[in-house]
Each structure stands twice: as C-alpha cells, then as structure tokens.
Amino acid sequence: xxxxxxxxxxxxxxxxxxxxxxxxxxxxxxxxxxxxxxxxxxxxxxxxxxxxxxxxxxxxxxxxxxxxxxxxxxxxxxxxxxxxxxxxxxxxxxxxxxxxxxxxxxxxxxxxxxxxxxxxxxxxxxxxxxxxxxxxxxxxxxxxxxxxxxxxxxxxxxxxxxxxxxxxxxxxxxxxxxxxxxxxxxxxxxxxxxxxxxxxxxxxxxxxxxxxxxxxxxxxxxxxxxxxxxxxxxxxxxxxxxxxxxxxxxxxxxxxxxxxxxxxxxxxxxxxxxxxxxxxxxxxxxxxxxxxxxxxxxxxxxxxxxxxxxxxxxxxxxxxxxxxxxxxxxxxxxxxxxxxxxxxxxxxxxxxxxxxxxxxxxxxxxxxxx
Amino acid sequence: xxxxxxxxxxxxxxxxxxxxxxxxxxxxxxxxxxxxxxxxxxxxxxxxxxxxxxxxxxxxxxxxxxxxxxxxxxxxxxxxxxxxxxxxxxxxxxxxxxxxxxxxxxxxxxxxxxxxxxxxxxxxxxxxxxxxxxxxxxxxxxxxxxxxxxxxxxxxxxxxxxxxxxxxxxxxxxxxxxxxxxxxxxxxxxxxxxxxxxxxxxxxxxxxxxxxxxxxxxxxxxxxxxxxxxxxxxxxxxxxxxxxxxxxxxxxxxxxxxxxxxxxxxxxxxxxxxxxxxxxxxxxxxxxxxxxxxxxxxxxxxxxxxxxxxxxxxxxxxxxxxxxxxxxxxx
Numbered sequence: 057x058x059x060x061x062x063x064x065x066x067x068x069x070x071x072x073x074x075x076x077x078x079x080x081x082x083x084x085x086x087x088x089x090x091x092x093x094x095x096x097x098x099x100x101x102x103x104x105x106x107x108x109x110x111x112x113x114x115x116x117x118x119x120x121x122x123x124x125x126x127x128x129x130x131x132x133x134x135x136x137x138x139x140x141x142x143x144x145x146x147x148x149x150x151x152x153x154x155x156x157x158x159x160x161x162x163x164x165x166x167x168x169x170x171x172x173x174x175x176x177x178x179x180x181x182x183x184x185x186x187x188x189x190x191x192x193x194x195x196x197x198x199x200x201x202x203x204x205x206x207x208x209x210x211x212x213x214x215x216x217x218x219x220x221x222x223x224x225x226x227x228x229x230x231x232x233x234x235x236x237x238x239x240x241x242x243x244x245x246x247x248x249x250x251x252x253x254x255x256x257x258x259x260x261x262x263x264x265x266x267x268x269x270x271x272x273x274x275x276x277x278x279x280x281x282x283x284x285x286x287x288x289x290x291x292x293x294x295x296x297x298x299x300x301x302x303x304x305x306x307x308x309x310x311x312x313x314x315x316x317x318x319x320x321x322x323x324x325x326x327x328x329x330x331x332x333x334x335x336x337x338x339x340x341x342x343x344x345x346x347x348x349x350x351x352x353x354x355x356x357x358x359x360x361x362x363x364x365x366x367x368x369x370x371x372x373x374x375x376x377x378x379x380x381x382x383x384x385x386x387x388x389x390x391x392x393x394x395x396x397x398x399x400x401x402x403x404x405x406x407x408x409x410x411x412x413x414x415x416x417x418x419x420x421x422x423x424x425x426x
Numbered sequence: 427x428x429x430x431x432x433x434x435x436x437x438x439x440x441x442x443x444x445x446x447x448x449x450x451x452x453x454x455x456x457x458x459x460x461x462x463x464x465x466x467x468x469x470x471x472x473x474x475x476x477x478x479x480x481x482x483x484x485x486x487x488x489x490x491x492x493x494x495x496x497x498x499x500x501x502x503x504x505x506x507x508x509x510x511x512x513x514x515x516x517x518x519x520x521x522x523x524x525x526x527x528x529x530x531x532x533x534x535x536x537x538x539x540x541x542x543x544x545x546x547x548x549x550x551x552x553x554x555x556x557x558x559x560x561x562x563x564x565x566x567x568x569x570x571x572x573x574x575x576x577x578x579x580x581x582x583x584x585x586x587x588x589x590x591x592x593x594x595x596x597x598x599x600x601x602x603x604x605x606x607x608x609x610x611x612x613x614x615x616x617x618x619x620x621x622x623x624x625x626x627x628x629x630x631x632x633x634x635x636x637x638x639x640x641x642x643x644x645x646x647x648x649x650x651x652x653x654x655x656x657x658x659x660x661x662x663x664x665x666x667x668x669x670x671x672x673x674x675x676x677x678x679x680x681x682x683x684x685x686x687x688x689x690x691x692x693x694x695x696x697x698x699x700x701x702x703x704x705x706x707x708x709x710x711x712x713x714x715x716x717x718x719x720x721x722x723x724x725x726x727x728x729x730x731x732x733x734x735x736x737x738x739x740x741x742x743x744x745x746x747x748x749x750x751x752x753x754x755x756x757x
Contacts, residue, residue, distance in 0.1 A: 123620040124591075234707040235470075264469035265647065269691035269703035291620065294693035298701065321695060335622040337650035338695050342678060344653040347625040353590045354620065 080149055081111040082253060082285050083135065088144035088158075090130050090309075104130045106309040106365075108144070109384065112253070115279065117286040119296040119317075121332070122306035123354045128289045131306075132255045134158075135287060136174045137165060148172070148253075170200050173246035177258035179238035183230045189216070189241050190226035196249040215244040219274060236267030243274065250282065257289045272298060293336050297321060305329050308354065308365035311384050315393040322407050325387045325395040328366045330405040364397070372399055429500050430457035431609055431641050432481070437495035437509070439473075439480045442488075448711050450476040450490070452665045455737075458609065463635065463642040465656030465673060467649060467688075471708050472662040474645045478611050481643070482528055483513040501525040501608035524554045527602030531614035533594035537586040543570070543597050544582035547604055554605035569600040574630055592623035596630065603634065610635070611643045616651065628655050649692055653677055658743075661685050664708070664719035667737070671744040681746040684720045718748070726750060 090105035105127045112118045120128040134141045137157050146157040150168055157168065173196070176182040183192055193215055194208040203211070213223035219240040230238055239259065246254055256275070260268040276299065279286060290296050296303055296317075303320045305313040305328065313326040324330040331350040338345055352369045364370070367377040376398050384396040397403075439451040451473040458464045466474045479485050480492055481499075497508040502525055511518040522528075530536050538546060547566035551557060557565060563582070570578035573596040586594055595615060602610060612631060616624035632655060635642050644656055652659050656673040661682060669682040680686045690702035706723040709715065715722050721731040730749045738751040 123622065234710070236707045264708060265649070266469060266687055266691045266704035267707050269693070269701035270705075272693065273701055273703065292693070293621070294695055294697070297695050298693045298697065331622065333695070335625045336695055337648075337654055339650075339653060339677060343674070344650065347629075347654070349625045349629055350622045351626075353592050353623055 081113050082149050083112040084147040085110050085135070086145040086147070088131065088134060088146065089142045090127070090134055090139060091142040104309050105134065108311050110304050110311070110314055112285050112287060114285060115283045116301045117279065117288055117299055119288040119290055119300040119303045120306060121290055121293060121296050121303060123291065125308070125354050126306040127309035128306050129257055132174070132257050132287060132289045136172060136255050170249050171251050172253045172255065173249065173251040175242055175246050175254060175256045175259045178262050179235060179242045180230070183238055183241060185230050188226065189228050189230070192241055193244045193248055196245060200249060202249070211248060212244070215247055219244045236263050236270060239263060239271055240274070243278070247278065247282070251284060253285045253287065255287045258291065260295060261290070261292070275299065293332065305332070310365050311396060312366065313393070313395045314384070319390055319393050323390065324405050325393055325400050326397050327370045327372050327403070327405065372403055374399065429505065431460045431500055432458040433498045434481070435496050437477065437480060437497060438493050439476050439485065439490060440493050441490050445712050449665055449714065451480060454495070454667050456660045456667065456670060458641050458643060460641055461639050462657045463644055463655055465652040465659040466643065466645045466662060467647065467652050467659055468662035469647055469708055471664060471711055473665040474662050475613055477662070478528070478613050478643065478645055481508060481611065482522055482526060483508060483511065483518050485513070499525060520554070523550060524605045525607055526609045526611060527605070527607035528611040528613065529595070529598045529602050529615050531617045533598040534586065536598060537594060539586055542583055542585055543589065547601050550601045550604040565604070569604060570597065572634070573597070573600045591619050592626060595619060595627055599630065599634070606638070607640065609641045609643065611645070613645045614647070617647070631655070649676065649688055664714060666719055667747065668720065669744070669746045675744060681740060681744055681751060682748050683724045683726050683750070
C-alpha cells in the first residue's frame with residue numbers, strides 16, 4: 057500500500073482510501089450552512105450548521121461528534137437531503153458523474169436517493185408499525201421499481217438472514233421485535249437497495265449495551281462486505297473510536313477539528329476536542345481516572361458569530377478568539393489534520409488518554425510524514 | 427459491623443398489567459452502608475428502577491405492589507421496614523424526601539413548569555421542617571449555591587424552562603437534598619445529559635456525599651459510571667440480582683457470565699479489538715425464561731441452569747447467582 061503525501065484536503069490520509077477510486081471522494085461537502093427560521097419574528101435565524109466542509113471516501117467511516125445542539129444530526133439530514141441547505145455544496149460522486157445534492161430538485165434527486173440511505177436512532181419511530189418486516193425491508197426496492205415482488209421478497213429473506221434476524225422474521229410486525237432486532241430491520245431495509253453511502257444517526261444510542269455491541273460489529277462487517285461509506289453521527293466517543301476512520305468534531309455548528317481517528321485521540325489539536333476527551337470515562341491501570349470537568353454547558357444554536365464559538369468555555373482563549381473566527385486549516389504538527397483554533401500551533405494539549413494499542417501501527421520509514 | 431443504613435431482603439415487586447402479572451423484581455437483596463455509594467447496574471427490564479421505586483414506595487398505584495421481602499431503613503430514631511408502611515401514610519411521607527431523597531433521569535418530568543425553581547424547593551423544605559417561607563427561601567438559595575448554580579439569588583426566581591438540562595438536574599439535586607437525607611437515590615441521573623455535563627453531575631453527587639456523609643444508591647445502565655462513582659455494585663438481570671461485588675472487581679474479575687458479557691460489550695476509548703457482545707437480546711417482560719434468567723443467552727449454560735441458582739458467596743466482597751460458582755459454597 058503506497059501512501060499518498062498528505063494533501064491539503066483532509067481526505068487523503070486514510071488507508072482505505074488510498075488507491076482504488078483515486079482522488080475523487082464519494083462525498084465532498086463545502087461551506088455547508090443550515091439556518092432555521094427564528095422562533096420569534098424579528099429575531100435572526102438560528103445557525104445550526106456554519107460553514108462545514110469535509111470529504112468522505114469510498115468504504116470510509118467519518119464520524120461526526122459533538123454535544124447536543126452541535127448540529128451533527130442536521131449535517132446528516134442535509135446530506136440525505138431531508139433538509140435543503142441554506143448555502144454550500146454537497147458534491148456526490150454518483151455513478152452518472154458528480155452532482156451537487158444541495159441544489160438538486162426533486163426529480164433529479166430521485167435516482168441519487170437510491171445510493172444514499174439513512175439509519176435512525178430510534179427504530180421504534182422509524183419503522184412503520186402497520187407493515188410486516190418483509191414489506192418494510194423491500195419498500196425501498198418497490199419505490200424504485202426494482203425486481204418483481206417474488207424477487208424482492210427473496211432479497212428480503214436473504215437480507216434478514218444476513219443481519220442476523222433469520223428469514224422467518226419476514227412475516228412479523230415491528231412490535232413483536234426487541235429494540236435491537238428492530239434496528240437490524242432498519243439496517244436490512246437500508247441495505248436492500250445497495251447504497252454506497254449510509255448515514256447513521258446515533259444508530260446504537262437507544263440500544264442496551266449488549267445489543268449495541270452486536271449492531272456495531274454488524275455495521276463493521278457489512279461495510280467490509282459491501283464497501284459502503286458511513287457518515288456516522290454520534291455523541292459517544294467510545295463508539296466513535298471503535299467504528300471510525302476519521303472524525304469531525306463539531307461545536308455550535310462549526311468544525312473544530314477534522315482528524316484521523318488515531319490522531320484525534322493521541323494528539324488532539326483543539327481545546328474543545330481535548331475537553332471532550334477529558335470528560336469521557338476511561339479506565340487506566342485498573343481504575344477509572346478522574347474526569348476533568350469542563351465548566352459550563354453548550355449554548356443553544358445562536359445567530360451571533362463574533363469569534364470562536366468555543367471561546368466562552370475555552371481555558372486557553374485570548375482576546376483574538378473572541379473577536380475573530382478562526383479558519384479551519386492544516387495543523388503544523390500533523391498537516392493531514394485540520395483544526396480551527398488560533399492557538400493550535402502554540403498549544404501542547406498532549407495525549408488525552410494513554411491508549412493501549414493492541415499492535416503498533418506498521419511503520420515504514422519511507423512513509424513517514426515529511 | 428454496625429447495622430447498614432438500608433437493608434433490602436428478598437424484595438419481590440409485581441406489576442399487575444393487562445397481559446398478566448409482571449414479576450418486575452424477584453427476591454432481591456442488598457445492603458447500603460453509611461457513607462457508601464452502591465451502584466445498581468443492568469439493562470432495560472432488569473428491575474433496577476422498580477427496585478428504587480419500591481424503596482421509595484413510589485410504585486404506580488393499583489399496578490405495582492411489593493409482594494414479599496423487607497426494606498429496613500435505619501436513618502431515623504429506630505429502624506423501620508419500609509415495605510410494611512402504607513405508601514400514603516405519614517411515616518412513609520416523612521421518609522420520602524426526608525430520610526431518603528431521590529433524583530430522576532429527566533428532571534423536567536419531576537419539576538413543575540408553572541412554579542419557579544424557588545417555590546418548588548421551598549415547598550420541599552417546608553414539607554419536612556417548620557421553617558417560615560422566608561427562611562425556607564433563604565435555605566433554597568443556599569442549596570442552589572451548594573449544587574453549583576451561579577447567582578442563586580436571582581436563579582431561584584426563574585422557571586424550569588429557563589434552566590439548561592444540567593442546571594435542572596442540579597436543581598433537582600438541591601430539592602432532593604433539602605431535608606438533609608441520609609440516602610440519595612439517583613436513578614440514571616446522567617442518561618439524558620451530554621458527557622461533559624455528566625462528568626459535572628457525577629462529581630457534584632460525589633462531593634455532596636462526602637460533605638454530608640450521605641449514602642448514595644446510583645442506578646445506571648453504564649458500567650463506566652459504576653467504575654467511577656460506586657464503591658460496591660449490584661448487577662441485575664431480568665428482575666434478579668446476578669452478582670454483588672465491588673466496583674473494582676466488576677472490571678477486574680467479573681464473576682457472573684452476564685457481568686462478563688456486559689464488560690465485553692463495552693466500547694471504550696482505546697479499545698480496538700472486536701467487541702464481544704452477548705448473544706440474543708433481553709427477552710420481553712412477559713417472556714421470562716424458567717430457571718436462571720440469563721441461561722438462554724449464556725454461552726456457558728449447563729443442564730442445571732434450568733433451575734434458578736441460589737446465591738453463592740465467593741468471599742466477603744463477592745456473591746453470585748450462578749451454578750458455575752457452586753463449588754464456592756452455600757449462601
């Protein structure tokens with residue numbers, strides 16, 4: 057495997073992406089804005105997503121993390137075009153060529169929708185309670201007119217088998233299933249149409265721990281088999297560490313840091329990333345470390361943008377942070393990583409958690425970053 | 427050893443539902459010593475919340491009922507068996523919010539949106555003491571300050587909607603502490619909040635516990651919360667206690683296959699090896715298997731597991747309801 061030199065675009069650095077389809081990512085989001093109308097007339101609109109840019113490669117998992125109100129779910133919904141973005145481009149490399157999902161009209165969007173599916177947090181709310189499992193699973197095929205009914209049902213059986221439910225689940229109703237089983241139905245439905253991109257919005261947050269692990273393993277296996285890309289929205293950094301290739305850290309709608317998974321945990325560049333990692337529970341040398349507590353809470357989405365959105369809670373903030381919005385730019389110590397912090401180059405935030413690595417990464421001297 | 431603050435023995439709580447009787451909690455026993463935090467951990471349907479509600483006699487009227495066992499609370503002049511008290515009687519009301527305070531997962535369901543935070547805390551204070559309204563208000567301000575709410579004197583006049591999620595949880599804690607309880611029951615206090623706020627709330631509970639010498643019963647689905655905040659832990663599955671041990675051992679030497687399964691399922695920063703989930707899923711409330719409740723999902727199940735195992739005591743710290751530990755000896 058030959059690593060390309062770290063390019064300015066953060067898309068370059070993952071192992072899965074090197075080679076294959078070449079340099080054109082599956083998804084390229086540029087300057088995405090999502091504004092919602094204010095609750096009261098006369099107020100300015102709420103900025104849920106603010107100038108967000110990232111890329112997603114083939115077979116890659118990019119996680120979007122942040123606290124509630126950070127805009128992570130909204131980004132997923134914009135890419136799925138459940139929302140029409142206020143500004144920006146969502147360039148998707150369709151089989152027919154590149155298209156900008158942000159501006160595509162309904163009819164043009166239809167064929168693309170086949171390739172992008174969504175998995176929701178709450179399988180109770182997202183599955184139609186009146187439909188049998190088999191019909192739920194094949195509905196996307198039906199909508200897009202794929203196959204005969206017999207063929208579709210055959211596919212449903214195969215998919216239900218694959219997601220670990222067993223073909224006999226085809227005639228059951230959602231209420232006869234447990235939460236984990238319903239999420240498997242959601243996965244089978246999303247897979248039925250063989251998407252290239254699966255947007256997972258907190259897909260395991262509502263599940264019991266033992267079942268959550270089953271679903272995470274299933275998602276990992278299916279990605280290997282089908283070569284799908286995942287845009288994985290989550291608040292749980294433990295889950296994110298397990299499933300991601302790269303991670304985008306959001307705060308109040310803006311990107312704070314965009315990093316490979318390992319570099320995020322080993323060398324956080326943004327004070328907010330560091331604070332999030334410090335607030336995570338972690339067991340070190342046989343005991344849980346004391347979490348350090350970030351004072352304050354994330355504010356709701358606001359309309360005001362006068363500086364770094366994190367400045368008010370940041371222990372390292374200086375005057376400039378309150379007056380000037382920091383640009384997202386490559387980090388001097390690891391240029392494949394992007395960070396939006398005026399002080400990123402001078403601060404040493406260390407490694408958040410001494411992470412026990414099962415095996416050291418294969419080091420090849422000539423692959424070392426310049 | 428002195429008598430524990432709370433000793434629950436053979437607690438069995440049933441819910442009468444249209445589909446039949448649900449054995450929500452079966453033969454549950456544990457003790458909470460003065461000044462310690464007991465964690466109660468388990469997945470949905472394990473009975474951890476019903477156990478807490480039984481201790482508070484806050485079961486849904488006409489549906490939930492304690493059918494057996496005792497709940498001896500030794501926080502007043504003399505020990506009293508809560509299980510024998512009338513849920514609506516004066517002695518139980520004195521314990522509820524007096525000797526034992528409780529906070530819930532979603533503070534909004536316990537705070538009344540049409541009263542100010544101050545009015546609600548004042549009411550709680552005056553229920554359990556003979557302070558004047560003015561004195562109670564001063565006490566409310568003091569309590570809000572103690573739980574880390576800034577500018578408590580003005581915050582006390584605000585309504586719950588003006589508080590953030592973390593502040594509401596703090597206000598709930600202030601209310602639960604208003605009568606100076608000996609035991610604080612915290613039912614999933616951090617499940618609905620962000621991880622940064624979770625760290626704040628857990629630290630606050632820990633601080634208050636130390637300052638006041640309180641005991642805490644911490645109910646959670648999250649083993650990490652146990653590892654951080656609890657001294658000892660009770661692991662529950664389908665209404666039964668499967669293991670009682672220390673918070674340290676639950677990670678270092680889990681004894682019950684279910685506890686081991688929970689640990690194998692837990693993603694954590696730095697954990698890259700494949701997760702080892704428990705097979706299957708928690709059965710529905712009306713599909714309790716006979717014998718050991720975990721047997722159908724247990725990779726080590728044996729013939730004998732069709733019979734409910736007794737609790738085997740491994741040593742002073744750990745006991746486990748699993749036939750694998752039969753050699754450890756009797757009860």
